[in-house]
Amino acid sequence: DQQVKQNSPSLSVQEGRISILNCDYTNSMFDYFLWYKKYPAEGPTFLISISSIKDKNEDGRFTVFLNKSAKHLSLHIVPSQPGDSAVYFCAARSGLVFGAGTILRVKS
């Protein structure tokens, strides 16, 4: 059973608009979450993280929101750029558990 779920396989957004990628988890013991970005033929690279003691963490155009009661987190990218087109993975437990990924396409 998947402990971390990314239910949207893909997302298409116009350049300059907001991209929202979602992630749900089942284990309330998870206390740290990470987002990774992956381009084709490359390994994933770390993007942003959030501890369960926070509900928001921001880094430039990227913001992650955590709703512990709903066991849900989301990654917001504003404004979206064509270079953001990649696969985005949500992860918990320091990488021991990953979601299936969401393919983001930013159209110019």
Add this chain to the structure above:
Amino acid sequence: DVKVTQSSRYLVKRTGEKVFLECVQDMDHENMFWYRQDPGLGLRLIYFSYDVKMKEKGDIPEGYSVSREKKERFSLILESASTNQTSMYLCASSPPSGRYTQYFGPGTRLTVL
């Protein structure tokens, strides 16, 4: 600069062959990981290691084994390759804490015919 390297970018093997995938990191990290990435399934953890000569099974260890004789090197072994092991294999390393991010290698695309 942080670096994780994998021995091959592309590999083609035949069913039944023994396959070695090598991963080397230069960051003196204690933790090392092997994943496979498949469409719709994301990254699934095969094995990980917290220290030299130590290993822990991940979610899908069947058909795989690992070796960690030196801190910087973590090898994934397919004892008898099968077609369902055709996949992208990713190695990662991280420092010894629950809050550190992982650094990934570029991946090895393995095709088993």
